[in-house]
Amino acid sequence: MKLGIQKKVVISIVIVGMLPLLVGLYLTYLDGKTTRRNSIGASFQELAKETADKIDMVIGREVIDTQRLALSPNIRAAIKKRGSDPALIHYLREFKRYDERAVHSLLVVDSEGRFIAGINESNKGDYKNENWFTGAYNGDKGRVYVGDLKLEGETDVYLINIAVPVMDGGAAIGLLVIRYSVDKLLSVINSVRIEETGHANLVDSSGTIIMCPIFPLRSHQVSSDLIATISQTRPGWGVVRDDAHGGHGSIIGFAPVRSTIISENGWFDGKRWYIFTRQSPEEVYAPIYALLSRISLFGAALIALLSLMGVYAARKIVKPIDELYKGVEHFERGDLGYRLAIKTNDEIEKLADEFNRMAGTIQETYSNLQNRTMELETSEERYKDLIENSPEMIHSVNADRFFVNVNKTELNTVGYALAEMMRMRIDDIVPDDFRERMKDHIAQAIEKGISTVEAQFITKNGRRIDVEVTATALYDPISGEFVRTRAFVRDITERKKLEGAIRESEEKYKNLFDSLTDSLFMLDTEGRVTAVNRKQEEVLGYLRDIIIGREFPAILSEEDRKKFADLLERTLGGNNQPTVEVSVLNQRGELLIMEMDIIGIRKNEKMDFMVIHLRDITKKKELEGQLLRAERFNALSHFSSMLAHDLRNPIIGIRQRLKSLQSTIGTSNPKVTNRVLADIISSSELLLGLINDVLDVYQNSYEDLPLIFSTFPVTEAVEEAIKLLQIEAEEKNMRVCLHCEDRSTAIHADMRRLKRVFINLLDNAIQYSDAGGKVDITFRLTGDGGDELLFAIEDEGIGIPPLKLASIFEPLYKVGKKESKRGTGLGLYFCKVIVDAHCGKIWAENRPEKGAVFYITLPVRGGEGHVH
Ligand code: ADP
Numbered sequence: 001m002k003l004g005i006q007k008k009v010v011i012s013i014v015i016v017g018m019l020p021l022l023v024g025l026y027l028t029y030l031d032g033k034t035t036r037r038n039s040i041g042a043s044f045q046e047l048a049k050e051t052a053d054k055i056d057m058v059i060g061r062e063v064i065d066t067q068r069l070a071l072s073p074n075i076r077a078a079i080k081k082r083g084s085d086p087a088l089i090h091y092l093r094e095f096k097r098y099d100e101r102a103v104h105s106l107l108v109v110d111s112e113g114r115f116i117a118g119i120n121e122s123n124k125g126d127y128k129n130e131n132w133f134t135g136a137y138n139g140d141k142g143r144v145y146v147g148d149l150k151l152e153g154e155t156d157v158y159l160i161n162i163a164v165p166v167m168d169g170g171a172a173i174g175l176l177v178i179r180y181s182v183d184k185l186l187s188v189i190n191s192v193r194i195e196e197t198g199h200a201n202l203v204d205s206s207g208t209i210i211m212c213p214i215f216p217l218r219s220h221q222v223s224s225d226l227i228a229t230i231s232q233t234r235p236g237w238g239v240v241r242d243d244a245h246g247g248h249g250s251i252i253g254f255a256p257v258r259s260t261i262i263s264e265n266g267w268f269d270g271k272r273w274y275i276f277t278r279q280s281p282e283e284v285y286a287p288i289y290a291l292l293s294r295i296s297l298f299g300a301a302l303i304a305l306l307s308l309m310g311v312y313a314a315r316k317i318v319k320p321i322d323e324l325y326k327g328v329e330h331f332e333r334g335d336l337g338y339r340l341a342i343k344t345n346d347e348i349e350k351l352a353d354e355f356n357r358m359a360g361t362i363q364e365t366y367s368n369l370q371n372r373t374m375e376l377e378t379s380e381e382r383y384k385d386l387i388e389n390s391p392e393m394i395h396s397v398n399a400d401r402f403f404v405n406v407n408k409t410e411l412n413t414v415g416y417a418l419a420e421m422m423r424m425r426i427d428d429i430v431p432d433d434f435r436e437r438m439k440d441h442i443a444q445a446i447e448k449g450i451s452t453v454e455a456q457f458i459t460k461n462g463r464r465i466d467v468e469v470t471a472t473a474l475y476d477p478i479s480g481e482f483v484r485t486r487a488f489v490r491d492i493t494e495r496k497k498l499e500g501a502i503r504e505s506e507e508k509y510k511n512l513f514d515s516l517t518d519s520l521f522m523l524d525t526e527g528r529v530t531a532v533n534r535k536q537e538e539v540l541g542y543l544r545d546i547i548i549g550r551e552f553p554a555i556l557s558e559e560d561r562k563k564f565a566d567l568l569e570r571t572l573g574g575n576n577q578p579t580v581e582v583s584v585l586n587q588r589g590e591l592l593i594m595e596m597d598i599i600g601i602r603k604n605e606k607m608d609f610m611v612i613h614l615r616d617i618t619k620k621k622e623l624e625g626q627l628l629r630a631e632r633f634n635a636l637s638h639f640s641s642m643l644a645h646d647l648r649n650p651i652i653g654i655r656q657r658l659k660s661l662q663s664t665i666g667t668s669n670p671k672v673t674n675r676v677l678a679d680i681i682s683s684s685e686l687l688l689g690l691i692n693d694v695l696d697v698y699q700n701s702y703e704d705l706p707l708i709f710s711t712f713p714v715t716e717a718v719e720e721a722i723k724l725l726q727i728e729a730e731e732k733n734m735r736v737c738l739h740c741e742d743r744s745t746a747i748h749a750d751m752r753r754l755k756r757v758f759i760n761l762l763d764n765a766i767q768y769s770d771a772g773g774k775v776d777i778t779f780r781l782t783g784d785g786g787d788e789l790l791f792a793i794e795d796e797g798i799g800i801p802p803l804k805l806a807s808i809f810e811p812l813y814k815v816g817k818k819e820s821k822r823g824t825g826l827g828l829y830f831c832k833v834i835v836d837a838h839c840g841k842i843w844a845e846n847r848p849e850k851g852a853v854f855y856i857t858l859p860v861r862g863g864e865g866h867v868h
Pocket of ligand 1: 795798829
């Protein structure tokens with residue numbers, strides 16, 4: 001760049017300098033040449049005229065000399081007497097001597113052309129036929145004759161014959177001929193010199209150069225052009241192509257030798273003489289060339305100076321531009337942080353500032369762009385990834401239904417490679433029977449922008465899959481022409497299967513619905529019947545067509561309609577309703593007792609419809625009545641046997657003591673009698689308590705069962721229970737052991753009832769143990785500050801099945817009927833009622849070894865309470 005601008009500036013300067021220089025040179029050349037030509041031409045013309053005049057003068061003078069000599073009487077006399085005499089010869093010799101250099105010879109002839117006298121001339125006899133004779137004699141009228149330049153005989157010099165008549169009495173009597181050498185003429189010609197190459201030439205009208213300082217006489221011819229130019233009657237000048245001396249375009253000056261052009265003279269054998277001056281053009285124009293070369297030199301120096309200045313100026317301009325360029329290169333390489341430091345205080349500095357500002361903006365924009373690009377790339381990646389890995393099949397087809405893109409999911413599903421699919425049409429993966437539908441679908445997508453179709457695809461391995469294709473058309477945003485579709489393909493094979501299954505299951509459920517043993521009514525939320533099953537027709541006898549659309553309560557008894565209205569309201573409110581008994585009118589108007597379940601079916605969080613189950617329990621009710629009666633009877637017998645069992649122990653005790661009393665009446669000491677009586681009284685009290693318990697348990701309500709609280713040692717109650725069951729334990733050969741830390745541990749509770757609890761537990765322990773077993777009873781104070789009593793009774797008996805551990809406390813509960821032949825299932829229930837009334841807890845566990853443990857915790861200070 002730097003070089004470019006510098007070059008351009010220098011070249012411009014050179015051109016700007018060169019052009020005027022060249023034009024100036026050219027104009028100077030033209031002008032100089034013209035001026036020079038004009039002045040040289042004029043001076044050459046002058047010189048030629050001058051030279052021609054000189055020639056004329058030389059010839060004229062010689063003619064005059066000849067004429068003067070011819071006037072000599074000696075000559076006339078000699079002619080007349082037809083012979084020379086020594087005086088004439090002398091006279092002539094004197095004449096010749098007077099002009100020795102010019103006069104070559106003299107000759108005198110008479111009118112017959114006969115030799116009279118001669119100097120330097122031998123007598124040739126008759127001269128009548130000589131040109132000069134005929135010319136000068138002129139039929140005795142006589143005239144001056146000047147002959148042409150001729151090479152004379154053996155002398156080998158050029159001579160001019162000048163003949164004049166010797167007149168006598170008005171007629172020519174003879175002729176005087178003087179042969180002049182051309183030396184004088186030559187010296188005239190040679191005297192003309194213009195610088196080095198300029199000289200004069202004497203030419204005759206035939207084109208022969210007669211005299212020239214360079215060539216020998218008559219040795220050269222001039223061109224016809226040149227002769228045409230110079231053969232003018234007046235002097236002039238011109239430029240000729242060939243100046244006969246090797247000069248082209250030479251300036252010549254010319255002028256006629258006047259005496260030669262006077263035609264009546266007939267001199268020089270009729271030839272005219274001309275002078276022309278010439279100079280070699282190189283010499284003529286040399287000053288101009290010198291001037292031009294001086295100007296050129298000066299111009300070149302000027303241009304060189306200007307160029308240097310140009311280079312300097314260009315450097316000044318280029319340097320900051322170079323800086324700019326460097327900066328731009330930095331920017332180009334992406335180094336947008338680079339800043340130009342140009343302080344030229346001119347437009348370039350402004351430009352640099354603009355560049356810097358622009359770079360800043362670009363940098364900012366670029367980084368924004370980069371971020372955006374990155375975001376875009378990520379989002380495109382994501383989008384691509386989304387499309388590629390979308391669980392749905394996605395493809396695109398063009399207007400000819402050729403695939404243009406297919407995602408991985410679809411490729412995996414149909415089993416073709418992408419490259420294969422790109423050569424296929426959608427028709428190729430659609431079975432024949434769906435092809436038309438697919439064509440229509442694509443056409444519709446193109447026309448309307450979107451279309452959905454259900455069809456089938458055939459995979460590469462021939463499997464058919466049901467698909468739902470939703471195609472959106474993509475159009476060219478500029479031309480608006482359709483480009484391709486983008487279709488989401490859903491595999492609906494499962495759905496289709498499900499639909500089939502649903503249809504089947506609907507069928508099934510309908511059958512089920514109809515074949516159910518309950519009468520079913522489906523009601524809308526207003527309580528109107530929308531469907532009934534077949535059983536209903538059987539049981540209630542209402543025909544489907546009649547009952548559908550009617551209000552359901554219409555078939556209920558009057559009393560139950562209100563009940564149903566409440567149920568309906570609660571069901572609509574979302575509550576599950578318990579089974580209720582209602583009286584339903586059948587088609588014949590009879591009242592049937594039925595169990596009714598009402599179930600609300602919701603759809604989308606809203607109650608949709610209700611199903612009513614009606615089970616005819618008229619017969620069951622009758623049976624239940626009978627069963628109840630039987631059960632009551634059974635319970636009574638159970639109760640009797642239990643009572644008998646419970647009463648048996650104290651009564652046996654009383655009987656034995658009475659027997660011992662009877663046997664010892666009168667003999668026993670009163671102490672023993674008293675102890676026996678006390679035992680009898682205590683057993684009777686126990687009996688009474690027992691009867692009271694039975695009354696407690698079997699009374700209709702347990703509420704407000706009063707507890708009689710007193711504080712008593714626990715050992716007392718426990719030992720009394722052990723004592724009561726002593727006989728039974730002994731019968732089974734069992735040991736009952738009481739362990740306690742502190743025998744005085746007392747409790748505030750209902751002693752009589754707690755004693756019943758201990759008796760029941762110990763009775764069970766003995767009863768559900770094999771003979772020879774052992775029962776351990778323990779109690780101690782626990783809890784914070786010992787305010788709780790923990791009582792435990794362990795046996796080595798059969799234990800309780802783990803799942804039944806909680807149930808055994810329910811009333812009338814028995815684990816298995818055969819284990820207990822005499823049990824009522826009331827014992828543990830009673831225990832629980834009493835312990836609960838004391839705000840205590842009772843539970844059972846199994847011992848790891850064998851047998852069961854029953855635990856009771858009771859507050860020591862007694863929770864004042866009553867049975868719940
Ligand atoms: P029952 O009069 O039948 O004894 P209970 O209410 O006293 O009535 O007992 C309920 C049931 O709990 C009994 O039928 C028996 O199966 C079981 N059961 C009670 N105590 C024991 C025990 N110590 N070992 C094993 N099973 C027991």
